[in-house]
Amino acid sequence: MSDLFPGTKPHEIRAVQARKKAALNAAKKIQAAADALNVFLLACIDCDDASRSRGQDDGRIILMSNMMEYAGYLESKYSATGRE
DSSP: OTTTSTTOOHHHHHHHHHHHHHHHHHHHHHHHHHHHHHHHHHHHHHHTSTTSOOGGGOHHHHHHHHHHHHHHHHHHHHSTTSOO
């Protein structure tokens, strides 16, 4: 394994691999949370009261967007096809 990373200590390689695994796990969970937030927002819209979406400045929409962007970043950086 250390042949792939010359000069890198085994514990450093394990730490990088653990970070990669944790990042991909976090990306999945962040995406799931964004999906749940979207379902909640749609339920609020169905209520047709003051809880409906207030457009692009709605905190729920901003949060969903940020979550999806960060999950995508993690996936692109740490996936097998991404860079280390």
